[in-house]
Amino acid sequence: MTHTRQPILAQPFLKWAGGKGQLLDQYAPYFPASDLRAYFEPFVGSGAVFFHLRGRAQQFTHYHLSDSNAELINCYCAVRDHVDALIARLAAHRDGHSREYYYRVRGCDRDPAWGQTPAAERAARMIYLNKTCYNGLWRVNRKGYFNVPIGRYKNPDILREERLRAASCALQGVTLAPRPFEAVCDHARPGDFVYFDPPYVPLSTTSNFTSYSADSFGADEQRRLAQAFAALDRQGCRVMLSNSDTDLVHELYRSFRIEKVAARRLINSKGSRRGMVPEVVVLNY
Numbered sequence: 595m596t597h598t599r600q601p602i603l604a605q606p607f608l609k610w611a612g613g614k615g616q617l618l619d620q621y622a623p624y625f626p627a628s629d630l631r632a633y634f635e636p637f638v639g640s641g642a643v644f645f646h647l648r649g650r651a652q653q654f655t656h657y658h659l660s661d662s663n664a665e666l667i668n669c670y671c672a673v674r675d676h677v678d679a680l681i682a683r684l685a686a687h688r689d690g691h692s693r694e695y696y697y698r699v700r701g702c703d704r705d706p707a708w709g710q711t712p713a714a715e716r717a718a719r720m721i722y723l724n725k726t727c728y729n730g731l732w733r734v735n736r737k738g739y740f741n742v743p744i745g746r747y748k749n750p751d752i753l754r755e756e757r758l759r760a761a762s763c764a765l766q767g768v769t770l771a772p773r774p775f776e777a778v779c780d781h782a783r784p785g786d787f788v789y790f791d792p793p794y795v796p797l798s799t800t801s802n803f804t805s806y807s808a809d810s811f812g813a814d815e816q817r818r819l820a821q822a823f824a825a826l827d828r829q830g831c832r833v834m835l836s837n838s839d840t841d842l843v844h845e846l847y848r849s850f851r852i853e854k855v856a857a858r859r860l861i862n863s864k865g866s867r868r869g870m871v872p873e874v875v876v877l878n879y
């Protein structure tokens with residue numbers, strides 16, 4: 595069945611590490627514009643690419659967004675299905691905001707009953723923490739408890755009602771799933787378009803990257819991702835991937851087309867200087 599979809603202008607409603615907003619102009623020539631079938635984005639994050647594509651005249655027949663972060667996917671579900679309840683809860687967080695309130699909300703996930711909390715309530719907490727925590731970082735400890743300290747903001751933008759309503763419209767009919775990236779190979783069909791935006795291979799390799807760690811995206815995960823890319827290529831999908839301009843990325847994707855783009859990134863570990871850093875886009879078309 596072919597769906598007729600109207601383009602909808604919407605933007606990310608979360609701050610997210612590695613957000614692709616600034617690269618969309620450079621990516622535009624690489625996004626397929628004709629013979630469109632389904633769209634898959636298995637590392638959706640803040641969804642900058644998805645929202646951009648939903649605003650184009652050329653629409654995919656269906657959109658499938660996923661991420662291994664289940665709290666994030668719950669947030670998208672709440673924006674899609676319960677936007678009024680979500681906005682009401684976020685207004686309460688905005689009105690209650692203080693240092694002490696932040697730490698109280700941060701601690702909610704320590705409560706054994708938290709697992710039964712309705713989707714809109716959980717999503718409002720995630721957005722509230724995202725807008726008020728240090729650097730918009732989402733980090734949980736081994737027990738799965740959110741542990742980022744409060745950030746320094748005079749006036750955090752906690753509730754952007756219009757943005758949430760636009761995102762809700764853009765998400766109507768979209769399939770959302772919390773799952774690891776490999777699952778896309780079981781769902782994508784010939785002619786579908788898959789866009790991968792994984793955590794990047796670091797520019798300087800640390801032991802953290804090469805050694806095994808349950809929740810990090812290390813060299814083994816990068817290799818498994820390259821295998822998934824090649825499997826989708828054999829399945830007849832169109833595949834695009836973003837990553838850093840590093841030897842490992844060039845080695846893993848040497849049989850595919852590699853294009854360079856330039857991104858404005860932090861260029862020292864203290865985060866005090868920004869500069870243009872080359873990155874790559876890998877394409878199988």
Ligand SMILES: C[S@@+](CC[C@H](N)C(=O)[O-])C[C@H]1O[C@@H](n2cnc3c(N)ncnc32)[C@H](O)[C@@H]1O
Pocket residue numbers: 610611612613614615636637638639640641642643660661662663773774775776791792793794811
């Ligand atoms: C670079 S971010 C994506 C940024 C996104 N394109 C944006 O514009 O905000 C990478 C995402 O991958 C997710 N992730 C990490 N490991 C994963 C895995 N094994 N499978 C699926 N998603 C994963 C993280 O939760 C994060 O949201």
